[in-house]
Amino acid sequence: MKLLEQKIAQEGTVIGTDILKVDMFLNHQIDVGLLNEMGKEFYRLFGHEQIDKIVTIEASGIAIACVASQYFNHVPVVFAKKTESRNLDAEVYESKVYSFTKQKEYSVRVSKKYLQPGEHVLIIDDFLANGQAVLGLIDIIRQAGAVPCGAGIAIEKGHQKGRSLIEAEGVRVESLAIVASMSEEDGVKFA
């Protein structure tokens, strides 16, 4: 998606060769007009499928998912909650996610009330790198007996293994911008 790539090129900040900060329009300040265009593009990519619900993870995924929902007949959005707590709650579906960035494990949780057997669920998230968060959501969706129909990602780090892990689960991945490489000197190159 050209508009998102331009935005990343113009306003993103690369730190080292692996950190891409998009605080200016996605992760701290949010450009809602851009989110509208992203929502339309997700609909172009997934709108031909049955989508009953959109699932995302707090915090940054929420904005993208809610604006996108408007193009999917306002299907409900459910955001998984991140918690470090380990005590199991019978009322939630829970999956462990390992964060390579933070080098620690956390839990993602969704109340059992908000995922029903047979529902077709689109996953939306801001970043895809190692894929652990999306794999956690796929796990939760399947625990509920629901069907993960696809993963719509804003920015994919194409040199990392997330896509192949998710596709190995039989779930289609569509990313609006795929970063092939990046460096502080040369900026971001897209796939």
Added chain:
Amino acid sequence: MKLLEQKIAQEGTVIGTDILKVDMFLNHQIDVGLLNEMGKEFYRLFGHEQIDKIVTIEASGIAIACVASQYFNHVPVVFAKKTESRNLDAEVYESKVYSFTKQKEYSVRVSKKYLQPGEHVLIIDDFLANGQAVLGLIDIIRQAGAVPCGAGIAIEKGHQKGRSLIEAEGVRVESLAIVASMSEEDGVKFA
């Protein structure tokens, strides 16, 4: 706002006399169609004023603020980040917020890049009770030399002191639903 009051009455859950759970449509699962109507109502209440930016707090405020921004000419949304860390960062505006619910203090932070002197800022949040979070945002906005134009709240607990504390700061409060009282037996009564 009748639609929100109906939704609270039908789908909200009262625990004791002070906890109102709206996980079904606002804080975990999100009804985006309802958020559209709330955004229109915020525009009716604040649209005659100059609004350059909307500021909210992660996580639940993000959805409300982003959908509302669409009715305010897509002004940028900035969400303050909650953190328990105490180390001061020169690049952020920070304010301490005491949570009566969790009985502990946390910090809210906004990068200095995303608030400019003279900007007119509308605060949007999901709940208003003791007002500490909104007061923290007002503090941050004023640290930046920006102007807090108002606080648009989804659900106000009218029997608590948040409104008077914010109004004492000279900031107008508009809440879409004001809870006068609630109990497990009788449900929610609106002001």
